[in-house]
Amino acid sequence: MSGQSPAVVSASKLGLTFQTNDGPVQALSNVDLTIGKGEFVSFIGPSGCGKTTLLRVIADLEKPTSGTILVNGISPEQAREKRAYGYVFQAAALFPWRTIERNVALPLEIIGLSQAEQAERIKRTLELVNLSGFEKKYPWQLSGGMQQRASIARALAFDADLLLMDEPFGALDEIVRDHLNEQLLDLWDRTNKTICFVTHSIPEAVYLSTRIVVMSPRPGRVTDIIESTLPRKRPLDIRETPEFLAIAARVRDGLRAGHSYED
């Protein structure tokens, strides 16, 4: 853990219960979590365990029903109003009436950047996700994976210190996924951003993270937090080292434990 830097996210006894027509659903219960500046934290767990809900609480898109949570030492709402984070949703959520370039420009228009600054950031982030040449296309003219990359470019162009990413690479093929994993690690290393990253892939979680949060459903809760011993600089072939495989095995055990609890 990063004791020396101030906590970017600190949650204690966090709980969220949705009132639905079929009665209450406990999406989160008793979540204690501290994320320090510059950490790369992955959330992994079976479908419905509350990963998205936790990210949405951090982003002030949902209000917790119990416990406390602070983002950068202030309430999530204040942090949101200070534009403290960028969010990549599970689906691309591009506006069909805007070209890819104008979609990436959307947050930049809202925060009121100059045209020149907008153009520079659009060019840089579209290059980063390998979408150069598609600036003038509309989202519906692109494949699902390309749309998702455009939405990542949009979040990166926003350039907040905290990145919340909800299964950003779920719709991509292995090769593109590897490439973007590398790019993301590189970006994180250069900019010292804090990244919260939801994934279903154990290798992806181990490859990217400094810490892996294992969650399990009904009620959604944190069952294990695994510290990575991998170095900060990680070539792709680190995934074949015994150290890497050992961490992956621990994550898998944690997931199994969460599952068997249900039966």
Added chain:
Amino acid sequence: MTWLKPSLQAVLALLLCLIAFALGAMSKPEAAALAQPTATIAYPYMGAKGLIIGLLLIAALVSMAKLTSIVEAIMLFVGAHAAAWLLIKGIAGFEGTALAPYFLLLAAAWLLAWRCVALLSALRPSQSVARNALRLVIPAIFGAWILIIWEAVTRGAGIPFILLPPPSAIGARIANSLPILGSDVRQTIFKAVLVGYVVGNLAGFIVAILADRVPFLRRGLLPIGNMVSALPIIGVAPIMVMWFGFDWPSKAAVVIIMTFFPMLVNTVAGLAASGHMERDLMRTYASGYWPTLLKLRLPAAMPFIFNALKINSTLALIGAIVAEFFGTPVVGMGFRISTEVGRMNIDMVWAEIAVAALAGSVFYGVVALVERAVTFWHPSVRGG
């Protein structure tokens, strides 16, 4: 018989020609002339009868031969329309005397035109010019045949002018009354309809935004709006005439009232149409009410707004014309319709109806074109 490929329409047309030929006289004067061979009675189709039947027979037979469909279509087109033209031209001066063969030949020509359209719509030309031309030609033949049958039946059967004048008479009336029609269009469409349409839609739109901002307005006004937009508001026309006088402002007022509620209801529905995720996205940017409205909610509402604009283009025309029935200065399309009907000048009534139909189509078409340009991104537009 490998060189023949029979089609339903062509076979039926052949059959009708043969029956018509067997039945003999095309009109009552011809029947009379046949009965009294000595008397000199003038009758229609003295020479043209054989020509008409021949044209139809040749066209029907050629269309069944193994030729390329474009050649067949051209043959059918020429045969059917030449026969129809001869039929209509020949009956002039002998209106109301047509006998069964006249109608049988008309039906045969119509069947061949139908076959022609069927062949044309099956064509898949590779050049886009040809495709666009076809897109125009097919509906044009379709429309022309409505007029041909209307003309031939009203003249052949001698339908009283008061009930249904033939289109040629309506056309002649339009050509002879251009100044009157022009001033009526200026009064009704360029003043009442356009002013009412613009003001009514604008007001509906602005109130919808207000209702979106102010929750109590939304809860109070929307149920009323939904109810009122289902009422036959045209009933307020006499009251508007009492309030705003005989001239066009009272008609514009009717149009405003009629267009206001559809625009209000549709815009409010459209403002709720943007997705949850998109709105959450704007929230993560801490985007305020107005940026979210301009960048997300209004663009997403455009299909709804254009729906209202299209509905209103029709409503506005109806409203303005009907409102004129309740009193106007001596000009206007509704005024002309109500007075000319009283004077039994039915062709003038039809002329106004034709002009109103044309104006309505152009109005609707312009709105629909703008819609395609604005909502190009919507699946219903980009798919087609």
